[in-house]
Amino acid sequence: MESTAGDAMPDDTDLTPQDPDTELSPAENAAEQKDAASTQEPNPVMELALKDLQERRDTLEQEINALSKRKQQLDDELKANFAGQSDAIARRVKGFQEYLGGALGDLVQSVENLDLVVQPMVVQPSPLDQQPDNSGAASGSEATAAPAAAVADTFRPDEDLIRASLERFLKQPDVYADPWNLRRSIDARDTALLEDWFFNQGGRGAQPSRGNRPRNILVSAGLVAIIGELYGDQFQCLVLAGGPERLGEWRRGLQDALGLGREDFGPSSGIVLFERPEALVERADRLEERGEVPLILIDAAERSVEIPVLQFPLWLAFAAGPGERLDDDDLL
Numbered sequence: 001m002e003s004t005a006g007d008a009m010p011d012d013t014d015l016t017p018q019d020p021d022t023e024l025s026p027a028e029n030a031a032e033q034k035d036a037a038s039t040q041e042p043n044p045v046m047e048l049a050l051k052d053l054q055e056r057r058d059t060l061e062q063e064i065n066a067l068s069k070r071k072q073q074l075d076d077e078l079k080a081n082f083a084g085q086s087d088a089i090a091r092r093v094k095g096f097q098e099y100l101g102g103a104l105g106d107l108v109q110s111v112e113n114l115d116l117v118v119q120p121m122v123v124q125p126s127p128l129d130q131q132p133d134n135s136g137a138a139s140g141s142e143a144t145a146a147p148a149a150a151v152a153d154t155f156r157p158d159e160d161l162i163r164a165s166l167e168r169f170l171k172q173p174d175v176y177a178d179p180w181n182l183r184r185s186i187d188a189r190d191t192a193l194l195e196d197w198f199f200n201q202g203g204r205g206a207q208p209s210r211g212n213r214p215r216n217i218l219v220s221a222g223l224v225a226i227i228g229e230l231y232g233d234q235f236q237c238l239v240l241a242g243g244p245e246r247l248g249e250w251r252r253g254l255q256d257a258l259g260l261g262r263e264d265f266g267p268s269s270g271i272v273l274f275e276r277p278e279a280l281v282e283r284a285d286r287l288e289e290r291g292e293v294p295l296i297l298i299d300a301a302e303r304s305v306e307i308p309v310l311q312f313p314l315w316l317a318f319a320a321g322p323g324e325r326l327d328d329d330d331l332l
Contacts, residue, residue: 154202154313158230162198165226166191179259180270182225190219197223197316204310206317209300209324213246216318217253220297223316224258224271227295234292235314237271240280241299247273250299277306284312300324 155162173185193207210216224237239254241247251265251273264270267283274280284294296315298305305317 155198159199161229162226163195165229166194166222169222177259179261179264180225180228181259182222182257183259184218184221184257186218186222190215190222193219194223194226203314204312205315206305206319209318209320211321211324213249213300214253216300217250218257220316221254221257223297224254224295227293227314231293235295236287236292237295237297238280238283239271239273239297239299240275240277240302241273242275242302244275246299246301247275250297277309281306281308284309288312 169182169186170188170191171185173183174181175183177183190210193210197203197205197207210219220239227235227237237254239247239250241250251271254260254271255262255264260271265273272283274283280296284296287294293314294312296309296312298309298315298317300318300320302317305315309315
């Protein structure tokens with residue numbers, strides 16, 4: 001029995017465990033090395049895809065940051081602008097409130113200063129209403145003729161100069177004349193109107209209209225030229241025509257006939273245009289206080305002459321004839 005067991009287990013048998021690597025075949029070793037190399041070397045397609053995704057991600061992040069900053073900026077501007085506009089509106093409302101309060105205060109003060117008591121009108125009896133007596137007929141006629149002669153003789157000392165100017169106006173127009181000299185010509189009826197105004201009315205009175213506004217303006221330009229020679233810079237022409245359109249015609253007509261510019265029309269210039277008689281009277285009063293002479297010209301569309309205008313030494317009102325066309329605003 002012992003000899004049999006000894007035969008089954010020979011003495012040269014090696015029971016030491018073997019290393020697994022040493023047991024692989026050369027083919028298996030080559031495959032394993034190839035797999036290891038493939039895991040270590042990256043794929044170029046994958047690298048390009050990852051790079052593109054990374055660039056898109058960076059771009060999106062930049063756009064998101066820019067949009068966030070823009071949103072914050074818009075929010076700040078909206079808050080600032082709303083606050084600024086609110087302050088501006090509040091200031092405007094406050095300013096209008098103060099202006100309205102001041103205007104109402106001035107109006108109340110003006111109403112308080114009004115003289116609401118009607119002043120009695122004193123009418124002086126006319127010499128024509130008195131019964132003439134035979135004994136004093138000669139003395140009465142002399143007394144009534146004296147005031148008229150005094151008025152008519154206002155321009156008698158300058159008669160030669162005035163008549164020479166009127167004769168010059170009848171000749172060919174001088175388009176190159178100096179400013180404030182008549183550059184157009186007028187006819188005999190125009191000079192007759194001016195002669196009557198100078199030597200019969202003494203520079204104060206109404207004359208019949210020449211049929212239309214341009215013709216009246218041309219006659220007035222001749223009058224302004226003569227008054228300018230008589231008084232120099234010591235006079236100012238005041239034109240009353242109730243409406244911007246009429247005043248525009250007067251300005252253009254006088255500017256063309258006298259060779260004037262826009263600077264010659266204004267409060268401190270030679271010709272001032274007025275729509276309301278109250279402003280004209282106030283300006284004429286200030287001129288007389290400074291020792292200057294106002295020349296008042298009244299458009300034919302004015303239906304009447306205000307009583308305060310009659311106190312001034314030089315005024316000419318054109319009276320519209322029955323066949324003269326009225327302005328559109330007069331027909332309303």
